[in-house]
Amino acid sequence: MRLAVREALLAFRRAPLLSALGVATIAFSLFAFGLFGLVALNLRDALASVEERVEIRAFVADSTAPELALAAAGEVRAFAEVAAVRYVSPEEALTRARRELGEFRDVFDAAVLPASLEIRLRPGRRDPATVAAVARRVAAFPFVDDVRYGEEWVRKLYRIRSLATGAGLALGGAFAGAALIIVGATIRMAVLARAREIEIMRLVGATDAFVRLPFLLEGAIKGILGGVLALALTWMAHALVSQYVVRTAFFPLPLVLLGVLGGALLGLAGSAVSVTRQLARLGQDRAR
């Protein structure tokens, strides 16, 4: 193991340019992935905050006693999809309308607004089908005059979310795939540069596992360094955008650690594939 560590570190000293190129390639691949991840993260947050506004409003018939409406609110609250139900009395509706639509104050002075139940759904249960189903159940209450939930708006919001998720998965996958290929090629160059060393190691009786170890370590070290560099670049990009364009969120710590670990795994996987291929190639070179 000591020899493997020494050989892995020696590789950086012997071919600093190639090593730097490898680290930079991993860093930029992960940076592209990180930038994309950051966009996806912030888009998700933005959609989540819009989604929070999805609510069902059930208008209560004028003749309904408030006690009856409140009892119904308790019943609706017991639905599995429902997070909260609030009874809005006619007086509160009027106050709110005056506050929100000040220029129509005179109109509202004379108006009587109906009482309503404002129903908020649990996260993950705000899709169009669930919203419509809950609206239907609420509409079934005899004292409910009308139910509104912005059907078209909810549908559009979900279409955008589905599109964003699909595009995210496709682009994220493409970025990760490209990163893997580039990293593999970079490490393959490093392995090729040491083909003679591999050949000599095998000649003097090193096992293939032994031959592989320094390359795997080298790949993992490059991956970690690339991951850290990519993290720094992504953070800088985030800081710049936050300062000059729009305030954005950054990855939480577990995701940051996962990113660096991903870099290490990328380096390790790239090395493993390259060195295995190279070992096989060296074995076949003479099989004319």
Place this chain on the structure above:
Amino acid sequence: MLRYVDVHKEYPRTGMALAGVSFALARGEFAFLTGPSGSGKSTLLRLAYLAERPTRGEVQVAGASSATTPTGEVPLLRRTLGVIFQDFRLLPDRTAEQNVAFALEVTGVAQGAIRERVGRALAQVGLASKGTALPHELSGGEQQRVAIARALVNRPLLLLADEPTGNLDDRAARGVFQLLREINASGTAVLMATHNLELVRRAELRVVELQRGRLVHDSADGAAPAPSASGAAAGAAAPTAGEGA
């Protein structure tokens, strides 16, 4: 020590490289392997350290067999052999000492023992004072000596030499050959592939000659050499051919 039993080797693209080769090298024996380029000498040596397996037949070496030794055990076999090449195959960015030590390090020998064994191997090849030199600071003959030290440091039972003097001038070639004789005298069997007919003639040792993948002459059999299409190879196989020593 080393036995080829009806060995055939065929490559998909270039066809038959060896056809029905059989001979044996005893413990502590020295033999030259001669023949023109492409006659199968290198293939025969590669079969000996199981870099390749015969298409048909069997190679027995140091108690292992090409027919039964699993790939995973080949490294263990190679630790009992030494192999040297025409192009030395040294790591250019490491000193002579480090090149020799490499063979021990990859097989897990303790650091303390490595220093002592490397020193002894370099002294044996006459390079005790050049341990810290890089390969490019050494002459061709000296580089080959480092390669020999690397092959020797694991105390091999058999030394396989593929044209070890091919890149050397006469003087250096004689020096390397003398070294191989000394190693042989200490009990290591040596099979040396060579084109250096002068060396072969002078040595008066066993000569195994290949032609187009077939063994055409083995001086240990006491038979006269087969007529050779290659005058050089025929000369190599016939030390008494009167070409002058």
